[in-house]
Amino acid sequence: GIQVEQSPPDLILQEGANSTLRCNFSDSVNNLQWFHQNPWGQLINLFYIPSGTKQNGRLSATTVATERYSLLYISSSQTTDSGVYFCAVADIYNTDKLIFGTGTRLQVFP
């Protein structure tokens, strides 16, 4: 099955810093989503981005499907950005079955 790897596994930032999170996947995908899991366990949808670039406030994401990776950019980080960021993909044969990456744990300190 498709493999999803995220890097870095852990990231510690001071408030105001920028960061880039990476998601590599091993096969063609029809679905790619980025989620933020807050400290209470809630999964928050950030981007649905099987290809191309999107921006939402301080966050933006780019997926290069032909090279099998996606990047999540966080600018001017805030303490509320802390939590775990997951990339999840679905291959072209199982469009609804999301396979989650291992996650990036982000801690932002004031």
Add this chain to the structure above:
Amino acid sequence: SAVISQKPSRDICQRGTSLTIQCQVDSQVTMMFWYRQQPGQSLTLIATANQGSEATYESGFVIDKFPISRPNLTFSTLTVSNMSPEDSSIYLCSVVGLAGGSYEQYFGPGTRLTVT
């Protein structure tokens, strides 16, 4: 996007007992799923809840341990049977929103289960 609720939000159960988790969506959706997140781990798909037919289970998950019902297009239950401490996890339901024809998936708030 759909509004998804789960009950209970958390529970502490004794080994050998069973717990049924409910997932309610505020609109009709075609696809509903159940995931498990073990402590410190990523999410793993348990099964697809099919309306009007038996659920489709992923490798490593069986109906006797995780029976699922889906009586209509807005509701599903997952039962964790004969629990052991290894079942301590967050259980999440999800739906495909079908907004604009996309396959974007939305998750409920989760049920945090501790088995003692």
